[in-house]
Amino acid sequence: MIYLTRRATFSASHYYWNDAWPAEKNEEVFGRCANRNGHGHNYTLEVTVAGEPDPVTGFVVDLKWLKDVIEREVLAAYDHRHLNLEVPEFAASKLIPTTENIAIAAWRRLEPVVTAAAEADSSRARLRRVRVYETPEIFAEYRGGL
Amino acid sequence: MSADFGKAYFGRRYTLSASHRLHSDALTTDENRAAFGKCNNPHGHGHNYVLEVLAGGAVDPETGMVVNMAALDAVVRAQVMERFDHANLNLDPLFVNRVPTTENLCRAVFGLLKDSLPAGDIEYVRVEETENNFFQCYGAGDDSWLEMRQVSE
Numbered sequence: 250m251i252y253l254t255r256r257a258t259f260s261a262s263h264y265y266w267n268d269a270w271p272a273e274k275n276e277e278v279f280g281r282c283a284n285r286n287g288h289g290h291n292y293t294l295e296v297t298v299a300g301e302p303d304p305v306t307g308f309v310v311d312l313k314w315l316k317d318v319i320e321r322e323v324l325a326a327y328d329h330r331h332l333n334l335e336v337p338e339f340a341a342s343k344l345i346p347t348t349e350n351i352a353i354a355a356w357r358r359l360e361p362v363v364t365a366a367a368e369a370d371s372s373r374a375r376l377r378r379v380r381v382y383e384t385p386e387i388f389a390e391y392r393g394g395l
Numbered sequence: 396m397s398a399d400f401g402k403a404y405f406g407r408r409y410t411l412s413a414s415h416r417l418h419s420d421a422l423t424t425d426e427n428r429a430a431f432g433k434c435n436n437p438h439g440h441g442h443n444y445v446l447e448v449l450a451g452g453a454v455d456p457e458t459g460m461v462v463n464m465a466a467l468d469a470v471v472r473a474q475v476m477e478r479f480d481h482a483n484l485n486l487d488p489l490f491v492n493r494v495p496t497t498e499n500l501c502r503a504v505f506g507l508l509k510d511s512l513p514a515g516d517i518e519y520v521r522v523e524e525t526e527n528n529f530f531q532c533y534g535a536g537d538d539s540w541l542e543m544r545q546v547s548e
Binding site for chain 2: 265267269270278279280344345346347348349350352353380385386387388389390391392393394395
């Protein structure tokens with residue numbers, strides 16, 4: 250089994266706020282991230298798929314295909330957007346766009362596409378891990394709940 | 396999208412500067428030099444270590460977090476940074492009878508943090524000694540030496 254990782258970057262703004270809490274608690278728990286005017290990051294997304302190399306091509310997955318999937322499914326929705334206000338999975342249910350929730354949301358965008366490709370062609374790889382760096386020192390990861 | 400989605404992970408990187416000397420009293424002078432090379436220099440040397448902690452657990456639906464970063468930072472500061480940053484590792488009680496290699500530092504950090512996280516559990520502790528070498532620990536293993544030292548301090 251080979252793990253293959255493709256990296257991509259996107260820039261987005263967000264803030265942390267739980268509507269069920271009074272302002273004081275939001276400010277206490279989330280600190281500066283609770284500023285309702287928002288702030289932004291240059292995020293780095295790492296998408297890892299796992300599988301066996303194809304005997305003919307030697308590929309676990311075609312990297313160009315994976316790059317296009319990441320751009321279409323994630324970057325097109327997140328890049329240069331305000332996550333709280335413009336990205337449906339956060340805006341609709343007021344889900345807080347923490348790094349953890351962004352990693353889970355990116356997984357949910359990518360997993361059906363990667364899995365469908367693997368089911369159509371059993372040699373294709375499966376999604377294994379999504380890691381999101383908010384800064385070089387802060388990151389979150391999702392492995393499908395495992 | 397939180398507790399229903401099982402486990403997620405939060406990672407954080409910290410920098411700490413410390414000195415050490417790789418030397419074992421169980422070896423002769425020549426054996427120490429052969430085993431540890433430049434790292435056996437009697438006066439020690441130092442590194443800017445990068446410590447990476449990955450915490451795993453359910454995402455708290457109220458905060459969207461596995462662990463609050465400020466709370467994690469406070470624990471790492473109290474348990475690890477105040478102990479090792481700008482210190483000579485060889486003089487720490489944990490390394491009196493143990494060579495302060497980065498392997499052992501990595502295990503020591505895992506042991507110091509494993510029961511202290513404000514939420515979640517440690518998935519791994521990674522210590523980068525330089526840009527070109529790093530060590531990752533997924534469990535403290537036999538950490539009786541850590542428990543013993545913590546009690547005796």
